[in-house]
Amino acid sequence: MSFTLVIVGRPNVGKSTLFNRLVGRKLALVDDQPGVTRDLREGDARLGPLRFTVMDSAGLESATDDSLQGRMRRLTEQAVDMADVCLFMIDARVGVTPADEIFADILRKKGAHVILAANKAEGRAGESGLLEAFSLGLGEPIRLSAEHGEGMGELLEELMPFAEAAEKKIEETLPELDVDVSDDDEFDDTVSAPTADKPLQIAIVGRPNAGKSTLINKILGQERLLTGPEAGITRDAISVRTDWNETPMRIFDTAGMRKRAKIQDKLEKLSVSDGLRAVKFAEVVVVLLDVEIPFEQQDLRIADLAEREGRAVVVAVNKWDIEDEKQEKLKQLRADFERLLPQLRGAPLVTVSAKTGRGLERLHDAIMRAYGVWNRRVPTAALNRWLVGMLEQHPPPAPQGRRIKMRYMTQVKTRPPAFVVMTSHPDVVPSSYSRYLVNGLREGFDMPGTPIRLYLRDQGDKNPYKDRKKKQPSRLKKHIGKGDR
Template structure:
């Protein structure tokens, strides 16, 4: 049984640093300025043999209105209510502040298991803060240094009894189930499971509606949204079973033009989003219907294709469009003209606000994932290659005839093919595109990136590259007998 630990506290007390320490990776963005974290980020934490789910939250602000800080506070309070254990962090260097007393009172009401920790407690300078912290009524504080990993042993001692209690309760309430053992086929297409869900990254420019779309998919206000552009900073992942398919959906920060990205924090946010694209299986490029296919949209879609991801293009805010038929026709024409490398990729219209079109988006994602995993037999490929060569033979640059002998698929995800040929360096790019387009059309692989490699089969003659062969002993003997 894995319990859930939520890390809460004022801004800049070191919550994200401790989160990264517990999960063993630099997942959460960390910076000196306060208020970097805005969404809830989950990860699998570990201290020695103790395992649990840890949640990094936004800093608690003294705001209850509909401002950005107020929405961040409500999201953090929701995490406190959901978590099994709450770790309340204060800054031992700054001392105990009035806001800490207010938030401690809130935590006592919302969660029965609250552990107090004083971070940045290296040295004797924090002794006075430790004594003041007893006044919060949350028991003895743990002296922590998230940056240096000090105090984790004491934290483990506090968490272990709670973990054992949660495990006993879960075991008592667990129903009896039969275990189903199945045979895995490595060559079969990967079927998403709860252990290995389908990885989806939602990318796009700022304020395209990425967080709103994911909230609508999962059916709850899990991610922070609002009219302000650039709210999302971290690449936040949420796990959800969508129409019976286990998925892990990454919400990424809006990506602006590189020349406009000046602040260090925004650079970190964009790099975090790029990392999510590299690890995703399907990338949903979300466009704004009012300004679709801007230069940055094209760059983002091209990035996903170059990374070899399956791509789905979704046009958001479709509910505000009045001329839907003509607009859809224009979108499809622009898509084919501006993104020829993704020819045939799904283009769907959605409304993240109303939820209309989510069924079509789900079907497009599953279709793209299926094509991305497609495998073609070598026999079918070579029959196809024979037909392609008969229909349009390769050119003969410099009078040299190019012979293409056979083709085979070497991998999936994305589909990659090798064609054995003579003079591979002399095959023009236009003929490679002819073969790739043929693969895409004849084997029903629209939109997915296709990798085609041309390799020289080589000559089996070992004396081909030798200017003169050394005479054998037999030839020397014959020459000697002839008196040569």
């Protein structure tokens, strides 16, 4: 058990820069443009001996209505209520603003544990702002420079009491739970079952306004991610952890991906790049489509990207609640899926409604099924019996008169399944024959939809005496008679 720290403040005071420093990598997008962060982003922080959870929040806005800024503010206030301690940041170079005073008053009324920090205080430029911060009535401010790492020691001192309180809670809880913590649990990297320490990594991807954030909120059972009618609300890949039907998962909400030609804004380019990284780190990618405009070119590109990255893929069609001709539409969707994405033939296609929650059980089952296939390992003996049958049913061609002999096959890895076939002349095996083998693997070993990697390797020559010159007998041996030997 550790404590949770949430970083709050006006837009562009350096919250995301400090968040990235505490987690040790660039998880949050950082840009000079204010208001880049809109959702709550969590990370595992490390500061000296302390390990804790840190949350980056949207810049506090003065709006209180149902506008985008108003919804962002409510989400940040929700984070303050959830956290053990709040780090309230101001810009020391700008000084205390009326908005800072309003938010300081809100934090005092909430009774939250607040640490005040004056960021960008390096050099003389921040001296006056640092002094002004005393007027907020939140105690003595920490002098910080998130960009250069100054003031981290002072922050560590302020956080120590919260770490000690969390440790005390552990000591009070352990006797009741009768837990032996003498040895840490070890987890084998080869074990594929999701655990609390190794949750199943899922990325939800799709075009803008497909309903990704709404779907994740419905899975979580709370308004954890910012949603609304505006397209492109999510700007970076936000991860949330949950136990969905008793399965530990980390779910990544990604920014909507538009066609490359339409992406002109620098921030949108960063957002899409962040989403692509989420796909690479995911184990299962859920491609979310809009039932009114499914399988657009961008949807196909996104699904193809997930397949090329070797991820398990599930296609989910959202907004199913507004579809009237459900049976006819489902039949059409399945036909289009088979025709437009043959490389994902057999992958799960499920219909959901992020608004009502219908179909979430089907989606969970489809994710677990795809994850299981992605981890499947086939015994070598079974593979080679299967290979003999495939060769008898359809022998390899003999391009340019060169006979191809496939002698042996084995699986070299999972996640995704990868196989090696030892063969003569691998360089001339037609791609159509490789596809024949891949499709046969899908059918023969029940691996629908998952990416399959097939590698053809030269079997080499097992005769160690080939190409070795025959040794000539010595002249002396030629003249020795049999009786003298």
